[in-house]
Amino acid sequence: MRLAARELPATRPRALLLDDLNEIDDPGVSDALARLLSMIRRTDAVCIITAYNQPSGRALAQAGLDQSVCLTVPDLSTDEVEEMVVGGGGDAKWAQTLYLAGGFGHPQLVNALISGLRARAWPEDELKRLREFERSDDVEAERVAARRQLVTALPEAAKALLYRVSLTIGRFDRPIVLTLAELQPPIPAPGEQLDLLVGPWIEPYAQQQYRVSPLVANAGEETLGLSAQLGVNRAIAEAYTAGSVLDILKANTAFLHGLRGKSQPALMKLAIGILTAKKSVRRDLADWITGIRLHRTDRPIFAEDTHVSVLLRLSQLVLRAPARDREAVAESWQALQREVAQAASTHPELEKLAIGKALSDTSLSALLPDWVGLILRFAALAGTDVDFGTLDQPIGGIKTPTVCGILFLLQASGIGSVLELKAVFDSLDSLSAEQRAALLVNVAELPSDFSVIVNHAWLAESRQSIDFARCAQLYHEMAAQALRWGLRQLALRCYVARCVMLDEYAVDPEGALKALDEAEQELGADPVLSRARAKVYYRRKDHAAALALLRDSADKAARNDFVEQTFMLREAGISAAETGDWEDAARWFDAAHDAGSKIVTDGLAMMTLGLVADRGIAEFLAGRLPDAIASLAKALEGLPQFDPTASLGAGYLHRVIRHAVFCVNLRVTGKKVMLPEQEGAIVPGMCSNPEPSDMSDMPLGHIDIAWYLLAEAELARDAGSSIAESLRSRLGGKAIPAMEINLRAARLEAAIKASDVHRLFASVSSWVEGLLFVQGLGQSYRSFSPLDPTYGEIEPASPEKFEDANGQRLLANAFFGFGIAASLQGRPEALQALHATMPGQHYSADLTRLVGVMAGALEPDAANEAVETAINLVATRGAELQPDDVFVAALKMIQFIARSTLNTALAPLLAHWLRERWSQAVEQQVFLLRNPATNIPAIRRVIGIEEHTLEYCAHFLCTVAPAATTRLDESLRAYLTDLSMPKSNFAR
Numbered sequence: 001m002r003l004a005a006r007e008l009p010a011t012r013p014r015a016l017l018l019d020d021l022n023e024i025d026d027p028g029v030s031d032a033l034a035r036l037l038s039m040i041r042r043t044d045a046v047c048i049i050t051a052y053n054q055p056s057g058r059a060l061a062q063a064g065l066d067q068s069v070c071l072t073v074p075d076l077s078t079d080e081v082e083e084m085v086v087g088g089g090g091d092a093k094w095a096q097t098l099y100l101a102g103g104f105g106h107p108q109l110v111n112a113l114i115s116g117l118r119a120r121a122w123p124e125d126e127l128k129r130l131r132e133f134e135r136s137d138d139v140e141a142e143r144v145a146a147r148r149q150l151v152t153a154l155p156e157a158a159k160a161l162l163y164r165v166s167l168t169i170g171r172f173d174r175p176i177v178l179t180l181a182e183l184q185p186p187i188p189a190p191g192e193q194l195d196l197l198v199g200p201w202i203e204p205y206a207q208q209q210y211r212v213s214p215l216v217a218n219a220g221e222e223t224l225g226l227s228a229q230l231g232v233n234r235a236i237a238e239a240y241t242a243g244s245v246l247d248i249l250k251a252n253t254a255f256l257h258g259l260r261g262k263s264q265p266a267l268m269k270l271a272i273g274i275l276t277a278k279k280s281v282r283r284d285l286a287d288w289i290t291g292i293r294l295h296r297t298d299r300p301i302f303a304e305d306t307h308v309s310v311l312l313r314l315s316q317l318v319l320r321a322p323a324r325d326r327e328a329v330a331e332s333w334q335a336l337q338r339e340v341a342q343a344a345s346t347h348p349e350l351e352k353l354a355i356g357k358a359l360s361d362t363s364l365s366a367l368l369p370d371w372v373g374l375i376l377r378f379a380a381l382a383g384t385d386v387d388f389g390t391l392d393q394p395i396g397g398i399k400t401p402t403v404c405g406i407l408f409l410l411q412a413s414g415i416g417s418v419l420e421l422k423a424v425f426d427s428l429d430s431l432s433a434e435q436r437a438a439l440l441v442n443v444a445e446l447p448s449d450f451s452v453i454v455n456h457a458w459l460a461e462s463r464q465s466i467d468f469a470r471c472a473q474l475y476h477e478m479a480a481q482a483l484r485w486g487l488r489q490l491a492l493r494c495y496v497a498r499c500v501m502l503d504e505y506a507v508d509p510e511g512a513l514k515a516l517d518e519a520e521q522e523l524g525a526d527p528v529l530s531r532a533r534a535k536v537y538y539r540r541k542d543h544a545a546a547l548a549l550l551r552d553s554a555d556k557a558a559r560n561d562f563v564e565q566t567f568m569l570r571e572a573g574i575s576a577a578e579t580g581d582w583e584d585a586a587r588w589f590d591a592a593h594d595a596g597s598k599i600v601t602d603g604l605a606m607m608t609l610g611l612v613a614d615r616g617i618a619e620f621l622a623g624r625l626p627d628a629i630a631s632l633a634k635a636l637e638g639l640p641q642f643d644p645t646a647s648l649g650a651g652y653l654h655r656v657i658r659h660a661v662f663c664v665n666l667r668v669t670g671k672k673v674m675l676p677e678q679e680g681a682i683v684p685g686m687c688s689n690p691e692p693s694d695m696s697d698m699p700l701g702h703i704d705i706a707w708y709l710l711a712e713a714e715l716a717r718d719a720g721s722s723i724a725e726s727l728r729s730r731l732g733g734k735a736i737p738a739m740e741i742n743l744r745a746a747r748l749e750a751a752i753k754a755s756d757v758h759r760l761f762a763s764v765s766s767w768v769e770g771l772l773f774v775q776g777l778g779q780s781y782r783s784f785s786p787l788d789p790t791y792g793e794i795e796p797a798s799p800e801k802f803e804d805a806n807g808q809r810l811l812a813n814a815f816f817g818f819g820i821a822a823s824l825q826g827r828p829e830a831l832q833a834l835h836a837t838m839p840g841q842h843y844s845a846d847l848t849r850l851v852g853v854m855a856g857a858l859e860p861d862a863a864n865e866a867v868e869t870a871i872n873l874v875a876t877r878g879a880e881l882q883p884d885d886v887f888v889a890a891l892k893m894i895q896f897i898a899r900s901t902l903n904t905a906l907a908p909l910l911a912h913w914l915r916e917r918w919s920q921a922v923e924q925q926v927f928l929l930r931n932p933a934t935n936i937p938a939i940r941r942v943i944g945i946e947e948h949t950l951e952y953c954a955h956f957l958c959t960v961a962p963a964a965t966t967r968l969d970e971s972l973r974a975y976l977t978d979l980s981m982p983k984s985n986f987a988r
Helices: 001-009 027-042 058-062 078-087 092-101 107-119 124-131 135-153 155-163 174-181 190-197 219-223 226-240 248-261 263-274 277-288 304-323 326-340 348-358 371-382 403-411 418-429 433-440 451-460 470-483 489-507 510-525 528-538 543-553 563-578 581-594 603-622 625-640 647-669 701-716 720-731 737-754 755-785 801-804 805-824 829-843 847-854 866-879 883-898 903-924 932-944 948-964 970-979
Strands: 015-019 044-050 202-206 209-212
Touching: 001 027, 001 510, 027 044, 027 058, 058 801, 078 092, 078 107, 092 107, 092 124, 092 226, 092 510, 107 135, 107 348, 135 219, 155 174, 155 219, 174 226, 202 563, 209 581, 219 625, 219 647, 226 263, 248 263, 263 304, 263 451, 263 528, 277 304, 304 326, 304 348, 304 403, 326 348, 326 470, 326 581, 326 805, 348 371, 348 403, 348 883, 371 403, 403 433, 403 451, 418 451, 451 470, 470 489, 470 510, 489 510, 489 528, 510 528, 528 543, 543 563, 563 581, 563 603, 603 647, 603 883, 625 647, 625 701, 647 701, 701 720, 701 737, 701 755, 737 903, 755 801, 755 805, 755 829, 801 805, 805 829, 805 866, 805 883, 805 903, 829 866, 847 866, 866 883, 866 970, 883 903, 883 948, 883 970, 903 932, 932 948, 948 970
Parallel strands: 015 044
Antiparallel strands: 202 209
C-alpha cells in the first residue's frame, strides 16, 4: 500500500482494486489504508477492496468508513451458474449439476469446472457422470492447487487442524474443532489456529457455525492416514451423540461420521433414539436424517456389528413409514429379513427383535408385506413372553390382551382402503379356524366389536376417489367369508358397511335398504341392522321411520360402544324434533349426553357439551323454560374449557351455543320479529354437530353477553331469577350497563304481564333509571359492541329526574302498560289493587289520577284521557263489549303501544285479545257488523294468522275496520297501514 501511495499521484487511476486485503484489522495495515484512501478521495477515484472477513468497526472507523460500505458476496446461485453456463456455450439444463459439482456454487470451483468443460466442447458423457456425483478432474485440480498453497501459506499447527476439520460433513461449531484438536497428537492453541483459518479456508456460515471451504473439503483424505481419519470421524460422531438428548440438526451428520469412523456406540445410540422417538416427531426425523432413510439396501448398513446393523435397518424402516410408501418400506423390510437370516446362526434372537419391533410400531401399521403371517410367526417365536405393560389396561374394554390379538389390532389400524381390508380377509381365509380365532380374539372384545376394522377401511379412503360400487361388492364378499368362518357379528358389520357404500356414497337409499333386507334374510333380525336402517331413513329425512326403528332398537344396539350410542341417540333426538315432538327430543338428547359423558376425548367432549345445549333448546320448545335455562346455563359454564381459536370445532361450539341462547332470548322476549328469520333460526341438533362448519369468519360475541341474554329470558317469562341473581359473581363483580337495562325492562314487563302490583313498584323506578341513563348517553349508546362490551354501572337518578316532565312521562308509560295488560287479560282487580296502593307510594297527583281513571275510581276526561278510559272499559265490561267498542278501544291502545318501549310485551296480549273478541263477533254478534257477508271472510282469515306482533295488530285493525260502525279518517287509516308494514330496524 505504501508503494501504491507513492505511484498514485503520477498514475491518477480512475479505479483501484485492493484484492485479498485480509490483514485490514492489523493496526499498521489499517493505518496505511487510511492514508491511501485519503489520497484516493482527493483524486475522486473509486476503490474496491476484497477480503475473506468483514473488517472490524475499529478498522473501518480508522479508515474513515462505516458498515454501509461493506457488501457480503455469497456463493453463486443456480441462476448465476446457469448464466455462466449459457455464456460459455453450454446447455442451461446442466446448471444445477454444475452448481452441485462446483461445491454448491463456490465461484472458484464453478469457474474452473465451466472453463474445463468449455475447452472440451461440453462432453455429454462427462456431464452425465457429474450428475451422478462423480468427481471432476477440473475441481480436483483446483483443490490440489489450494493444498499446495496451504503448504506454503499456513503454519504447521493450523495446517494439521485444517486437515482434521476438512473431514467434517456440513456445518460445524467451535466446540467440535476443539475436540478434534485434542486427538493425538494434540494441536496447541487450537482456538488461535481456528481464528487463523477462518476466512480463506473455513467459512463463517451462521452465528457460531462454520463450514470447510469447498477448495479444501476432504483434504484430510489425501493427507491423513487411515487410522487418523477413523479417529477424526469417530470423535465427531461420538461428540454429536453425547448426552441424553440427541440434536436433530446433528443426527444425520452423526450417522455419516459414525459409519466413516466405525463408531459402534454412536450408531447404537442413534438407532435407539430413532426407535424410541415419539410417533409425532418421526416425520421430522425422516426429513432430517436422510442418511439412514435413503441408505442403500443391498448390503448391511454397519457390517462390523450385526446387532447394531439390524437396529439401524429398523430405524430406516420407521423413518420410511411416515410417507406411507409401501415400495420403500418393503425394500427396507426385505433387506432386514435377509440380514436377519444371514445372522441366524450367530444371533438367533434378532428375528424376534426385528419382527416384534416392526409389528408393534404403529407407524408401520398395515405397511409390512404379509403382516398377518408375521404376527403368527412372532407369536411362535415369543410364546407368552410378551410384556403389555406399556399398554393401558384394559384396552378399550379388552380384559385379556393376547400377542396375536393386540398385534392384529395395531396392524389393522393402518388399513388404508377397502381393497386392503379384502386382502386381509383373504389372508385370514387361508388360515385355520384356530389361527383366525387367535388373531381376532381381542377385536371381538372391543365395545364396537368388528366395526373398528370394517369401518376404518372405508373411512381411510378419500371420499373423492373411492370406488363405492366396487367397495360395496367387496364388503358383500367379506360378509360371505365371515359367515363361513362362523363370525356372525363380523358379517353383520360388513353388511352394514355395504349399506353405507350404497347409501352415503352411491346415494342409493333403496339399494341400501335392499342390502339390509338381504342381510336379515341371511343372518336374521338384529339391532345392528335396525340401527343401520334407521340411519338410512335419517339421511333421507324420513324422521318418523327412523325414530320408530330407534325406539325399538336403541336399548339393544351398541350396548358397550358409547361413541356409537352418542351418535345414535343424537340422531333419535333430531328425528323426534323434526317430527315436532320436542319433549321426546329433549329425552333423547339427554340420553345422548349421558352416553357421551362416559368417553373422555376432546372431540366427543365438545359434542357432549353441545348436546346439553341441544337438550336446552328442546326443553324450551317443549314449553319447559326453567329446565331450558338450566341446560343452557350448564352449556355456557362448560365453554371456557375449550379455546375457540384452537380448532374449527371449538370455534363452532362457542358460536353455536351463544346462538342457541340468543334464539331462546328472542322468542321469550318477543324480539324475534325484529330480525330476519335466518338470524334467529333453530336447527335440531345444531350445537352437537359432529361435522361443524367453519365459522371462524363470523364474529364471536363476548360470553358475558350470552349470560345476560339468558338472564333476560329467565326474567321475561317468570322462569325464576337464579341466573340474574348470579350474574355479578359470574362476571367477576362487574356489570354491563347496556345489558343491565334489558334486565330491568324484563323485570318490569314480567310484573306487567302478571298484573303483579308489588313487583311493578319494585321494578319501575330502576327501569326508569335505566332509560334515563340511555338518554344521557345519547348517540354513544348505539356504539355498544357485543364483541367488546363496556363495563360499568348505571348511576342512580336524582329525585328531580323522576319529578321532571320526562321522568313523569316514563312512569306514566309503565302504569299505562300495566293497565293495558291487566285490561286485555280481564283483571280489573289488578287495577283496583294498583289504585289502592298508589297513595302509599307518594307519586304525583297526575300519576295517581291516571291510575284512578284506569281503575274506574275517578270520572275520566273523555277528551284527554282516552287511553285510560279504554283501559277501564275493556277491564270492566269484558265479554259484553260490542265489536265497535272493541275496535275503538284497540285503536286507542295500539297508538300508545306503538310509541312505548314496552311494545314487545304488550303487542302479543293485544293480538290475542283481538282474535278472541272478533272470533266472538263473527260467531255471535254478526248483526252488529257492517256488510257481514263481505267482511267476515277477511276477518276469519286474519283471525287464523298465528302472529303476535304490533304489525299484525295494525293489519288486524285495518282488516276489521270496514265491519266496524266507527269510521276511520284518512290520517288514521294511513297510520295503521304504515304501522302494519314489516320493519327491519332492531332498535325500534
